[in-house]
Amino acid sequence: MKYFGLPGDASLVLITGYLLNIYSAVGVIIGLGLNSREITILATMVLIAHSLILEGAICSRIGVNPFFITFFRILTSFIAGFLLNVVLR
Amino acid sequence: MIEIIQDALFGSLSTLLTITMIVVPLMIFIETFKRSPFWDVFCNNVAKIIKYLGFSKNSAIPLAAGVIFGLIYGAGTMMDEVKKGLINTKEIILINIFLVLSHAMIEDTAIFVAIGANFVIIFFGRIAITILFVLLFGKILDLFRRFD
Numbered sequence: 001m002k003y004f005g006l007p008g009d010a011s012l013v014l015i016t017g018y019l020l021n022i023y024s025a026v027g028v029i030i031g032l033g034l035n036s037r038e039i040t041i042l043a044t045m046v047l048i049a050h051s052l053i054l055e056g057a058i059c060s061r062i063g064v065n066p067f068f069i070t071f072f073r074i075l076t077s078f079i080a081g082f083l084l085n086v087v088l089r
Numbered sequence: 090m091i092e093i094i095q096d097a098l099f100g101s102l103s104t105l106l107t108i109t110m111i112v113v114p115l116m117i118f119i120e121t122f123k124r125s126p127f128w129d130v131f132c133n134n135v136a137k138i139i140k141y142l143g144f145s146k147n148s149a150i151p152l153a154a155g156v157i158f159g160l161i162y163g164a165g166t167m168m169d170e171v172k173k174g175l176i177n178t179k180e181i182i183l184i185n186i187f188l189v190l191s192h193a194m195i196e197d198t199a200i201f202v203a204i205g206a207n208f209v210i211i212f213f214g215r216i217a218i219t220i221l222f223v224l225l226f227g228k229i230l231d232l233f234r235r236f237d
Binding site for chain 1: 100101104108160161164167168171181182185186189190197198200201204205206207210211214215218222
């Protein structure tokens with residue numbers, strides 16, 4: 001997690017956000033008591049990739065490979081978190 | 090012990106109240122907007138903008154619905170157009186990449202702003218990374234079609 005400028009506890013937010021929905025991620029963020037910069041980085045990462053199981057199923061209904069979309073979203077959220085860690089000081 | 094329960098109860102209730110006060114008016118606004126005559130005007134304006142990203146005019150309604158209301162609504166309107174054969178395969182993949190990265194831009198952003206995230210960064214950062222990846226994948230898909 002140090003590449004995203006976040007404490008180790010924040011991985012809990014990412015896992016809940018990826019597997020469940022953003023409301024559960026919001027609950028975990030409030031419970032951890034992070035500062036504004038960490039919340040902004042986490043919010044961007046969770047907003048880009050959330051509810052991966054449900055939304056992967058929707059994508060497969062349209063006709064796009066759900067595994068490609070899921071992998072692409074997780075990768076993009078990592079890229080966004082890394083970039084924001086570099087940009088925000 | 091009682092203090093901890095009290096603290097947890099009032100803390101979570103106040104957070105719930107903040108989120109409710111933001112999300113409920115937004116939901117009412119979005120539901121009204123969907124049924125108002127402004128929706129068609131909005132779709133026409135979206136069609137002019139997405140021309141520069143390489144989308145055709147038929148993709149305007151799925152994109153606008155997905156970005157404002159959420160992925161499920163966008164996918165629903167898109168399935169209609171796919172069944173009619175109005176959108177080709179390259180555009181289906183590009184719309185999907187666009188919608189999967191930025192959907193429900195009003196509601197989801199408002200929830201995170203309510204708990205203390207920076208609005209400008211999470212809104213425009215998300216749009217910027219979406220446009221970047223859509224342009225990138227548009228170029229990649231063009232490359233694959235050239236070798237067919």
